[in-house]
Amino acid sequence: MLLSAFQMIRAMFMITLIILNTMVFSGIMVALSPLKLMLPFPAWRHFWTAWFVEMGATWSTVNSRFLDWSHSTKIVLDLPEGLSRNHSYLVLANHQTWVDMPVLEYALARRIPGRRIFIKQSLIWVPFLGQACWAMDFPFMKRYTAKQLAKSPELRERNLETVRKNCERMKGMPSTLLNFSEGTRFTSAKHAKQSSPYTHLLKPKIAGVATVIGLLGDSLDA
Incomplete structure (x- = not known):
């Protein structure tokens, strides 16, 4: 009982460290993100996007070290x-639980380029984290x-247009695009409804x- x-x-201490780490890295990105909009040059935006993605990779690496330390x-x-x-x-994953993302970050951090993830629009309003994802x-x-x-x-086309624009920005730089193929986390209720x-x-x-493969097929290594 004492061990448990x-x-x-x-575990609670580890979660606290991950939250603090997220706040620090996302806070830095949020503070610097307006720089992307200062000059209307693609090369300028490309530079800052790559820098923010690298910051995200470092954030993931630190979180992975916390997971190693926990040994839970x-x-x-x-x-x-x-x-x-x-x-x-292009990384495809199933979405079973809330720990999917930390485990994926643990598995892929520093092994492949920093990840861009298909995420739902409402998450942009999550303080710090949403704005960091935009950056x-x-x-x-x-x-x-x-x-x-x-x-x-025609609403279907709006999301596909978002994918097309993102793929265009990814061309010419090593990138990873992560997609939870089911589009949402698995629950028994959703499974039954579908x-x-x-x-x-x-x-x-x-x-x-399909749109990603169509636009980036020749640029993807796997």
Whole structure:
């Protein structure tokens, strides 16, 4: 019982460190993000985006060290050989729990270029973190209900246009684009509502991924 209490305290301390680390790095990015808009030159924006993405990679690396220190969970990695920060990648992942993102960051930090992630539009309003994601050029995707899409089918095109613009900005620099293919975190209620044919997965949303492959196929190394 004493050991369990100690592990819980250590886990809470680790979570606190990760939150503080996130606040520090995102705070720096938020403070400097207006620099991206100071000059209307693509090279200027490209420079600052790359710098912010590198800051994000450093943030992930520090968080990974905290996970190593906690020793509360053993993470076993089986990664392909030849991963490089000088290449470009499309990473597809399932979304099962809230720890998916920390584990992915742990697995990929400093092994491939800093990640841009398809995230929902509402997250841009999360203090510090949302603005930091904007600075790193994360594609913000709007969620529409089936009723909205039935009434206005053109809404589908808005998200695809966001993907296209982001892909254009990624060309010419090593990049990683991470997409949770299901578009949302798995729950039993969502699984039942979708009548998903997969036991532990929701139905994947493929339009965005197809657009990325179509636009960046020749630029992607894997």
